[in-house]
Amino acid sequence: MNTTIELNKMETHAIIEKVIGQLKHLQGGAVEETCPIGIISMENWEWPQGVGLFSLYLYYRKTAxxxxxxxxxxxxxxxxxxxxxxxxxxTMCPMLTLSFLAEETGREDYMALCREWAEYAVKEMPRTEEGGIQHVVSGHLNEGEVWDDTLYMTVLFVCRMGLLLNEESFIDESVYQFLMHIKYLTDRRTGLLFHGWTFNGRHHFAEALWARGNSWYTAGLVDYLEMVELPKSVERHLLSALEQQASKLAELQAEDGMWHTLLDDPNSYTETSATAAFAYGILKAVRKGYLPESYREVGAKAYAAVVSQIDAEGVVNGVSYGTGMGRTLQEYRDIPICPMPYGQSMTLLMLTEGLEH
Structure with missing residues (x-):
């Protein structure tokens, strides 16, 4: 085990209990909600809750x-x-966890719902030019736009249902979406991902190298590769993108182990949910052999930094509120900070992965 991951397993499980307790009971009020469906309380159905559910499921799978x-x-x-x-x-994000519960419980009502949503994602969900999944969200069509968030929120579920239903076309669709998003979102100068691309004007908006958006790729890819066996050429392509990203992340990591909310802007605040997702993705990628051993120190340093942001009650501090597509870089710097389900859940994933090291 790397010396930077200093918690013993008993201490880690104790912290996990507090983090889970706060995840379950987060309430709005810290900031004024701007999303049509509240994204702080776990009593709503949206993407932050979906990320939280999946982290809980993976911890359940490890601990029974x-x-x-x-x-x-x-x-x-x-x-x-x-x-x-x-x-x-x-809103597709919670369905990933439901797909695992449907298989485990044998409940046909769960499976029917999963099947309905997966078929919608593959056959009916709006597309951009070249067949990218248009980043439609609650209250906004975002016509012609692809965002890096989409891979984690929807594409993992599409792949998962392809495996459950033995629908090769669903798996093919997931592969295409990964490749298409990498094609249009990669900043070739850095290997990092821009937050979004629009075919309406053909540009990257503010050209934001947004931390949490990048971390959805880092964290999502390791779970995707664990889920499905891909053609070696495709796996090689996806992993090369990961290593290009990880190389630049190592260069941009702050002295305390965190990353800034705009990765290449040291004047933007450091952000905990992205740092936790990077730590999870990098440490798991090293363990699985997707990244060289030399990246372990990067992940371990981030791990220690995130642990330092967990207060005595288990609240993960330093997490930014939900972030839409910024038209200026200043919009990213101005996003308020408050406890969020994805801050709790990405930290839970990171701590669970830490038990393996």
Whole structure:
């Protein structure tokens, strides 16, 4: 184990319990919500809650904790009874966890819902030029736009359902989306990803190298590769993009182990959720052999930095609120900071991965 990951397993599990407790009970009020569906409270159905659910599921899978499994089942049963929102890229995120629960419980109502949403994603969800998944979100069509968030929020679920339903076309679609997003979002000067691209004007908006957007690729790719066996040529392409990104991340990592919310702007604040996702993705990539051993120190340094942001009650501090597509770089610098489900959940994923090192 690298010396920078200093917690023993008992200490890590104790911190995880506090982080989970806060994840379950986060409430709005710290900032004025700007999203049509609230993204702070775990009692809503949106992408932050989806990320939280998946982190809980992966921790359940590691520990076999039945109380966590029952929390997840209860969460879905209550949301479904209330009525779930319109299908879009972000509301698709909770479906990834539901697909695992559908398989594990054998519940046909879960599976039918997953099948319906996956078929919509593949066959009906709006597309840009060249067939990219248009980043439609609650309240905004974002016509002609592809964002780096989409890979984590929707494409992982599409792949997962391809495997469950034995639908090769779904898996092919997931591969195409990864390749298409890399094609249009990669900054060839740095190997990092721009937040978004629009075919309406053909530009990268503010050309923001936004930390959390980049971290969705780092964290999402390692889970994607664990999920599906890809052609070696495709895997090689995706991993080369990861190593290009990781190389620049190592260069831009702040002295304290964090990354700035604009990765190449040291005057923007450091941001914890992205740092946790980078730590998770890098450490897991090293363990799985996707990245060279030399990157372990980068991940471990980030791990220690995130642990230092967890307060005595388990609240993960230094997390930015939901971030739309900025038309100026200043918009990213001005995003408010408050506890968020994805701050808690990416930290949970990171801590769970830390148990492997």
């Amino acid at each position: 904790r039945q109380d966590i499994k029952m929390y997840l089942i209860d969460w879905f049963d209550r949301r479904i009874a209330e009525g779930i929102p319109f299908k879009n890229v972000n």
